[in-house]
Amino acid sequence: MKMSKLDKLNLSLSKLGFGAMRLPQKNGEIDQEQVNNMVKYAFNNGINYFDTAFVYNDGGSEIALGVALKQLKREDFFLADKLPFWQADSKEYLDNTFNTTLNRLQTDYIDFYLMHALDREVFENMMKYDAISWAIQKKKVGKIKYLGFSIHDDYDFLLEVLKQYDWDIAQIQFNYLDLEDNPGEKGYLELSKRNIPIVIMEPLKGGLLSDIPDNIAAPFREIGGSNVSYAFRWLAEKEGIVTILSGMSNMQQLEENIKVFEDIKPLSEDEHKAILKVEENIKTLQKVKCTGCRYCMPCPFGVEIPDIFKAWNTKAMHNSSNWISGTFIDYKSAGKCVECGKCMTHCPQHIQIPEMLQKVLSEKIKK
Ligand code: SF4
Numbered sequence: 001m002k003m004s005k006l007d008k009l010n011l012s013l014s015k016l017g018f019g020a021m022r023l024p025q026k027n028g029e030i031d032q033e034q035v036n037n038m039v040k041y042a043f044n045n046g047i048n049y050f051d052t053a054f055v056y057n058d059g060g061s062e063i064a065l066g067v068a069l070k071q072l073k074r075e076d077f078f079l080a081d082k083l084p085f086w087q088a089d090s091k092e093y094l095d096n097t098f099n100t101t102l103n104r105l106q107t108d109y110i111d112f113y114l115m116h117a118l119d120r121e122v123f124e125n126m127m128k129y130d131a132i133s134w135a136i137q138k139k140k141v142g143k144i145k146y147l148g149f150s151i152h153d154d155y156d157f158l159l160e161v162l163k164q165y166d167w168d169i170a171q172i173q174f175n176y177l178d179l180e181d182n183p184g185e186k187g188y189l190e191l192s193k194r195n196i197p198i199v200i201m202e203p204l205k206g207g208l209l210s211d212i213p214d215n216i217a218a219p220f221r222e223i224g225g226s227n228v229s230y231a232f233r234w235l236a237e238k239e240g241i242v243t244i245l246s247g248m249s250n251m252q253q254l255e256e257n258i259k260v261f262e263d264i265k266p267l268s269e270d271e272h273k274a275i276l277k278v279e280e281n282i283k284t285l286q287k288v289k290c291t292g293c294r295y296c297m298p299c300p301f302g303v304e305i306p307d308i309f310k311a312w313n314t315k316a317m318h319n320s321s322n323w324i325s326g327t328f329i330d331y332k333s334a335g336k337c338v339e340c341g342k343c344m345t346h347c348p349q350h351i352q353i354p355e356m357l358q359k360v361l362s363e364k365i366k367k
């Protein structure tokens with residue numbers, strides 16, 4: 001496994017991080033046995049960075065990861081977790097949430113504690129409850145080792161966040177399709193310039209960059225190599241990126257990802273050109289920039305938002321007049337949307353969800 005040396009923190013992190021946002025499921029529940037096996041396999045193959053959040057699977061991710069990590073010695077791995085300020089309604093919320101996280105994960109401390117999914121609104125709430133002073137206190141007593149943030153907003157807002165504290169780490173969404181915003185390439189360059197270690201989320205854009213139909217990924221097929229390897233290698237060669245998270249849902253994905261990181265090489269000029277071409281191909285077809293993160297769920301009116309968007313993009317990418325079987329659960333639930341707007345307050349991609357749902361309905365849908 002390729003490792004990243006963080007001189008600033010005197011640590012060594014695996015270049016591939018184990019993201020626990022899309023853990024394997026069985027009968028609608030997290031498959032604990034598979035999680036245990038995957039965590040063990042990941043660790044035995046050099047992964048030492050495990051990432052979860054208070055809200056993933058409504059707490060199920062923290063619980064499952066806590067159980068699986070019991071197989072390892074606590075000092076042998078790094079645990080990252082995140083506090084969701086959009087739910088905070090009192091000062092006590094911070095301690096309560098943090099203590100719940102420790103209990104669920106069966107640990108006494110968190111290595112990397114992040115202010116989760118910051119945007120202007122979430123940030124306002126974070127400042128209202130004086131969260132940075134609170135976190136500094138936790139650092140002093142060893143409950144938090146390093147303090148960071150994850151962000152889903154523009155470059156100017158990133159600068160605002162950077163003014164508030166000398167952050168130990170930052171997590172951003174970045175991949176060869178997400179260059180413009182959120183905070184995009186400019187954000188990445190800013191963090192790199194300031195020597196803040198960068199963790200990447202959504203390197204495969206919720207699977208969109210791995211499940212590319214062959215006609216769209218033709219430039220990759222011509223020169224050889226998997227879709228996944230190009231997405232990872234594009235990031236891995238960038239200065240300042242210390243860990244690339246992948247939310248793996250089964251052992252096969254984990255094995256494939258580890259293989260890429262075992263002997264990761266810089267991209268050649270031809271490979272860079274192929275990526276640009278594939279990026280262009282996807283952008284002309286993609287319907288909606290949904291990553292499938294599910295922060296918008298549940299919709300109180302039963303709209304299956306991420307499933308609908310996934311199927312819509314899949315249909316467009318495969319140039320199919322029909323919805324692709326097996327990718328779609330209930331597109332008709334788009335019609336249940338009453339435009340209450342609740343989902344949009346949580347969408348890190350700032351998607352105009354009700355408007356997009358109307359577009360889905362207005363297409364001539366055949367099953
Ligand atoms: S705007 Fe529509 S999809 Fe979003 S939460 Fe409200 S009803 Fe559900």
Ligand code: SF4
Binds near residue numbers: 290305350
């Ligand atoms: S609509 Fe937004 S919040 Fe919902 S899954 Fe997609 S990206 Fe995530």
